[in-house]
Amino acid sequence: MALYLGVMSGTSLDGLDIALVEQGEQLELLATLYLPMPASLRQDLLALCSSGPDEIARAALAENHWATLAAEGIRQLLAPGISVVADFRRRDVAAGGQGAPLVPAFHETLFSHLGQRVAILNVGGFSNLSLIERDAPVHGFDCGPGNVLLDAWVERKRGQAYDADGAWAATGVVQADLLHALMSDPFFAGSGPKSTGREVFNLPWLDRHLAGLPAYRDEDVQATLLELTARSIIDSLENAQQGTEALLVCGGGARNGALMARLGQLLPTARVTSTSAHGVDPDWVEAMAFAWLAHCCLEGIAANRPSVTAARGLRILGAIYPA
Structure with a gap:
């Protein structure tokens, strides 16, 4: 039996998820810790999502701040110093892959x-999305914005970090013209492998679309952004995998009741549930994944999938920094 820690901040940048797992015949989640992201670090990381002066120096300082925060959390779960596995994406990119997801x-x-x-x-x-079919390689790709635009809009208009349970979006009305304009972005036309991030989908991107349309109520924009998230997911799923039997949701979106309900409406032939229905807490799936990636690296197991990233072949991912 071996213990592994997975540390994940994700693109929401709200905090660090740390999961302690035991890797035996099966992976077992033993303990978890959430550390809120300091406001100064979050702003530094957000600023690095677009070009600006002194990027290398600012990135190094932000990296050190992030590592210090992660170390503080790790010490709360494990006392001794440990070997670290990091930089999982580089070898996939070197093999011609996108390094994500x-x-x-x-x-x-x-x-x-x-x-x-x-x-x-x-x-x-x-x-x-990760698409799993019997007797076929796993397939996966980014669908587009999840919570990023929803969070940004509610923060701008209401000073809230996120729209709890999608309650504010539920008071609005989806605006068809705005939705059509947003869905016309070339990213949504691609079938994958594909990945994206804040450098593409952000408030300036939304503002450019809003500038050419009538003024909408703030809650109507929020409702339309939720519809954008749901539609881009289901459109991507139906284009890539016909006859999906079950859609299991993890991440913060699994806590958004309005989004979960809309996914179920758009995919009535499948069971749409949180991963908790299958014994895995949706808040910790991604942190557990990085603990598993560390295990694969240390054991010499290839953990990328060319069918997902378009890399030229399987690769052992990660760089090892001994304790």
Whole structure:
């Protein structure tokens, strides 16, 4: 038996998720810790999502701040110093891959026993799908914005970090013209492998679309952004995998009742549930994935999937920093 820690901040940048797991015949979640992201670090990381002066120096300082925060959390779960595995994306990129998403192989490990056609959906700042079919390589890709635009809009208009349970979005009316304009972005037309981030989908991107349209109520924009998230997910799923039997949702979006309800309406032929219905807390799936990636690196197991990232072949991911 071996213990591994997974540390994940994700594109929402609200905090660090740290998961302590035991890797035996099965992966068992032993303990968890959440550390809120300091406001100064969050602003530094957000600023680095667009070009600006002194980027290398600012990135190094932000990296050190992030590492210090992670170390503080790790010490609360484990006392001794430990070896660190990091930088999981670089070897996939060197092999011609996109370096993302990295979690489909882990999703396959956890959930491949559930049915003939299963989809695992992570909704963090961005949404990504893992498509699992019996006797076929796992497939996966980013769908587009998850919570990133919803969070940004509610913060701008109401001073809130997020729209709890999608309650504010539920008071608005989806605006068809705005939705059509947003969905016309070229990213949504691609079938994958594909990945995206804040450098593409952000408030300036939304503002450019709003500038050419009539003024909408703030809650109507929020409702339309929630519809954008749901539609981009289901459109991507139906284009890539026909006859999905179950859609399992993890990440912060699994706590958004309005989003979960809309996903169920758009995919009535499948069971749409949180991963908690299958014994895995949706808040910790991604942190657990990085603990698993560390295990794979140390054991010499390839953890990328060319069918997901378009890399030229399987690669052992990660760089090892001994204790």
